[in-house]
Every structure is written in C-alpha cells, then in structure tokens.
Amino acid sequence: MQAELDLESNLSAGKTKMILVSKPTDDGVSVSATIQVPFLDLQAQFAGIRAEMLSSVERVLESQHFILGSEVKALEVDVAHLVECQFAIGCASGSDALLLALMAMEIGSGDEVITTPFTFIATAGSIARVGARPVFVDINPDDLNLDPRQIEKVLTPRTRAILPVHLFGRPADMGEILEIAGASDLQVIEDAAQSIGARWKGRAVGSLGRIGCFSFFPSKNLGGAGDGGMVTTNDPVLADRLRVLRVHGSRGKYQYELVGINSRLDELQAAILRVKLPHLEKWTALRERNAERYRSIFHEFNLDGVVQLPSARPDGEHVYNQFIIRTPQRNELRDYMRRKGIGTEVYYPRPLHLQEAFAYLGYKAGDFPEAERASNEVMALPIYSELTEDQQQHVVSAIATFFEQ
Numbered sequence: 001m002q003a004e005l006d007l008e009s010n011l012s013a014g015k016t017k018m019i020l021v022s023k024p025t026d027d028g029v030s031v032s033a034t035i036q037v038p039f040l041d042l043q044a045q046f047a048g049i050r051a052e053m054l055s056s057v058e059r060v061l062e063s064q065h066f067i068l069g070s071e072v073k074a075l076e077v078d079v080a081h082l083v084e085c086q087f088a089i090g091c092a093s094g095s096d097a098l099l100l101a102l103m104a105m106e107i108g109s110g111d112e113v114i115t116t117p118f119t120f121i122a123t124a125g126s127i128a129r130v131g132a133r134p135v136f137v138d139i140n141p142d143d144l145n146l147d148p149r150q151i152e153k154v155l156t157p158r159t160r161a162i163l164p165v166h167l168f169g170r171p172a173d174m175g176e177i178l179e180i181a182g183a184s185d186l187q188v189i190e191d192a193a194q195s196i197g198a199r200w201k202g203r204a205v206g207s208l209g210r211i212g213c214f215s216f217f218p219s220k221n222l223g224g225a226g227d228g229g230m231v232t233t234n235d236p237v238l239a240d241r242l243r244v245l246r247v248h249g250s251r252g253k254y255q256y257e258l259v260g261i262n263s264r265l266d267e268l269q270a271a272i273l274r275v276k277l278p279h280l281e282k283w284t285a286l287r288e289r290n291a292e293r294y295r296s297i298f299h300e301f302n303l304d305g306v307v308q309l310p311s312a313r314p315d316g317e318h319v320y321n322q323f324i325i326r327t328p329q330r331n332e333l334r335d336y337m338r339r340k341g342i343g344t345e346v347y348y349p350r351p352l353h354l355q356e357a358f359a360y361l362g363y364k365a366g367d368f369p370e371a372e373r374a375s376n377e378v379m380a381l382p383i384y385s386e387l388t389e390d391q392q393q394h395v396v397s398a399i400a401t402f403f404e405q
Helices: 004-015 041-061 068-083 092-104 121-130 174-184 236-245 267-300 330-339 356-361 367-375 389-404
Strands: 020-024 032-034 089-091 112-115 131-138 159-163 187-191 211-215 229-232 249-252 321-324 376-379
Touching: 020 389, 041 159, 068 089, 068 121, 068 229, 068 267, 089 236, 092 121, 092 187, 092 211, 092 229, 092 236, 112 121, 121 131, 121 236, 121 356, 131 267, 131 356, 159 174, 174 187, 187 236, 249 267, 267 321, 267 389
Parallel strands: 112 131, 112 159, 159 187, 187 211
Antiparallel strands: 020 032, 089 229, 211 229, 321 376
C-alpha cells in the first residue's frame, strides 16, 4: 500500500526522473513500475518561471499584507479582461465560487438547480449547501457535457437556475442552454473551473451566463500554489453582493448586512497567479498542440476506432485541461499503463447520482445511462504543456501494445 502511495505521489508531484517502486498486485506478486511519463509535471512548469515566482512571493512577504490587497485587485482586473467580463471577484476556491454565486442569486431552500451528474462533487455540492435541490440530466456522449435536450423534461415551477459545466476544458453547448433559460426566466451559472481561456462561438466561457465560476487549484491550466477561485459577472449588483458575501457579509468592520462566508483569495496566491497569467495563452496553445499530436500518433498506430478520442466541434475552443480517451477496457488499460510507469487519471469513476452523499435525491442506477457509461470508460492521459513528442509516442505505443496483447 505504501509503495502505491509513493508511486501516486511521484506522479502528482511531476517527478520526471526514473524511479523504481514495487507495487503489490491482487495475487501478491510484486511488479516494478518505472515512472517515465508523469500524469502532471508541475515542476517542469515551475522551472521556467522560477525567478519570477520567487520574486512575487518575496514581494508579498516584504509587504506583510496577505488578505485582499493590491495583488488580488490587480489579478481581478486581469482575469476580468481575459474572461471579457466587467467584474471579477477573487475567492478562496472554485468550490466557493459556485457557492457564492448561488448565495448572491439568493437560491436556497425549495429551489431546484439543473446540472450534470458527470462532474466533480463541488458542482452539485454547492447547490445542496445552500439548501436547494440538485436536479440532474444526462450528458451528451460526444462532449461529456450536460445534454441541453434533456433540460425541458425536468423543468418545474421550482427551477431557478441551470448550472452547466465546461468539462475538461471543453465548452458546453451554450446555445440551447441560454435559449431555454431565457424562455423560462432561469439564471445560468457557468462552472468553468476547468476551462479558463476556452471559448464558445468566439465568446469566453464565464461571460455567457449571469455568473462564471473558476478554480485556481494547482492542476488547472492556470493553477496557484494552493486553493483559489474567481467569480465573474457583468452585473454590478451581483458583483457588489459577491464582494460582501466573501467577507462574512460585511461591508465595514463588524457591520454585517448579509450572512456570508469567509472566502478570500490571499495575496500570495494572487501574486503567483499574476506571474502565471501572462504565460497562459502560450501554455494553452501547447496543450492544443499536444492534443492534435495525440490524434496524429493514435492514427499512426492504427488505433482509430479502438479507443475514442475527444471529438472536435467548430463552435467551441477546447483548452484541454484534460485529454480524455474512452474504452470499455478502461480499468485493465489503466492498470497496464501504471505498470509501464505512465500516469493516467479517471475523472470520474462514479457519477454523482450514485454517490452516497446524494442518495436522498432518490436517483438509481440506469437513470442517466450516458453518465454511467462514461464513468466506466473515460481515462485522462498526460496533456500538460511541457509534454514532449517522445513522451506522447511512448504513451500511445503502450496503449497500442495493450490492445495488441
């Protein structure tokens, strides 16, 4: 067990040196794993901006101003410009961004919010935390995002909002979602935690709905050195409420007009993110290059139709927070890749409607077949911007060898 933890730790930390560990299998036989391609290599990214990063941290430490200062304000301006919104409000995490968005819209007990069951728990968890009811609809198997064709079937007089997720860096089909929301007087909150820089029909995600929610978790395309988040909007009233809600509902010291939460983006994280933000466009272009190179290499290895690759859609610009492949042999393939020292990840092995935390909603297996099938088939390959062509060749070669066997 410890060896397995050591292996996973090395993969997540991005250690690229050759490391041999022993991992016990179910039959008790130990196998050796040589780590050649980490799933994520944050150390490689850091090496290229080390001096800037250390300088930014030193600047904040010298100031001894750690909460909601000039670094946060400057980052908010920069992110608002990137997302093409008038306002951006920093907060403590992407999860809190979702929570604050719902709170600002006064969504709560007795309300319903439509979302997808194939996402990280924070999407539906934020709905539950404000006392509202998550209402799931199935996903589109082509893009793994919420299927707009399913929305009208679950609309009720209690429906207040639709919460689509731009999953894995790919924009959801916002056309129908916005049309349904407009016809039914519903709010749209975008979960863009994985998709900063993505665009739908030329428009930045996070600017399409009433509110956009972003995460700066370290594994994101724009990641900090810990948790962090941002909420974006063009509504000045909502922006004001969000700023108040993130500081316990206070507009002045010990004066509380709302019941809020403590969710402030700190100066250290903001300073680090300000160093990284100017590199985001280049890093995104490299992720896109790696995605296209994967497609070419899969074709070279005659794997067309053997595994399903992310489909391309002309109305959306995918920023590839993850490069997702699909195969019914996902679990066996992932075990094989682990033995070959290649990092992979599964997002998400069980859809939310089958999680114990949401058992009270009364859903059962079979209710959302596409989400359930995706949970059994999807696997993410390394896609970070520093990934080399040789590493990608190695990844796809291992997949080809698995299917040959």
